[in-house]
Amino acid sequence: GQNIDQPTEMTATEGAIVQINCTYQTSGFNGLFWYQQHAGEAPTFLSYNVLDGLEEKGRFSSFLSRSKGYSYLLLKELQMKDSASYLCASLDSNYQLIWGAGTKLIIKP
Amino acid sequence: IAGITQAPTSQILAAGRRMTLRCTQDMRHNAMYWYRQDLGLGLRLIHYSNTAGTTGKGEVPDGYSVSRANTDDFPLTLASAVPSQTSVYFCASSESGMNEQFFGPGTRLTVL
Numbered sequence: 001g002q003n004i005d006q007p008t009e010m011t012a013t014e015g016a017i018v019q020i021n022c023t024y025q026t027s028g029f030n031g032l033f034w035y036q037q038h039a040g041e042a043p044t045f046l047s048y049n050v051l052d053g054l055e056e057k058g059r060f061s062s063f064l065s066r067s068k069g070y071s072y073l074l075l076k077e078l079q080m081k082d083s084a085s086y087l088c089a090s091l092d093s094n095y096q097l098i099w100g101a102g103t104k105l106i107i108k109p
Numbered sequence: 110i111a112g113i114t115q116a117p118t119s120q121i122l123a124a125g126r127r128m129t130l131r132c133t134q135d136m137r138h139n140a141m142y143w144y145r146q147d148l149g150l151g152l153r154l155i156h157y158s159n160t161a162g163t164t165g166k167g168e169v170p171d172g173y174s175v176s177r178a179n180t181d182d183f184p185l186t187l188a189s190a191v192p193s194q195t196s197v198y199f200c201a202s203s204e205s206g207m208n209e210q211f212f213g214p215g216t217r218l219t220v221l
Contacts, residue, residue: 004151030207031207033209041214041215042199042212042213042214042215043152043199043212044212045209045210045211048209087151087152089151089152091206091207095205095206095207096154096157096167096206097152097154097210098151099151099152099153100151101149101150101151102151
């Protein structure tokens with residue numbers, strides 16, 4: 001079966017660093033996406049990894065290990081506006097996204 | 110229009126009624142998708158369209174139908190609504206199946 005696992009909720013402090021992990025098992029693999037979703041809003045694209053390694057984009061970085069079926073999203077210099085859910089999604093062999101349930105990130109002052 | 114729009118924003122519907130959720134994009138994207146999002150679950154694909162004139166079934170298609178008469182519009186129809194279809198519905202589009210998806214603002218549907 002197809003499965004995406006990520007923690008339900010995480011708490012971090014403003015200014016700190018947090019790593020959100022995601023493991024995936026899908027029928028085929030064509031890349032791993034991360035999206036951000038603020039409460040009551042639509043998901044917005046953060047990053048896409050298809051090759052192993054770290055992709056850095058400002059305060060956000062995303063890592064992929066295809067052999068381990070593992071990815072993480074790293075958020076640095078946390079700001080209150082980073083309080084949101086972070087969704088991990090794997091693109092399967094049919095080019096359909098299989099989504100995790102999301103990780104709710106709570107930022108405390 | 111800039112991006113992708115959905116209508117209505119929210120709706121309360123009696124069980125057994127027919128309802129069409131509208132979705133329009135102006136980005137000339139080939140692919141469009143309908144998802145439902147329920148608390149504690151990931152986004153689940155209902156139907157998709159890789160290009161105008163074609164549609165396909167996703168993970169949870171039962172009770173829903175779609176059409177793709179042109180590039181811009183991708184309506185989702187509930188033929189006879191049931192309470193289990195209470196959810197937030199998101200429409201999304203992308204240049205192709207390999208590209209990032211852009212989401213509409215969502216429709217919050219309650220079926221009583």
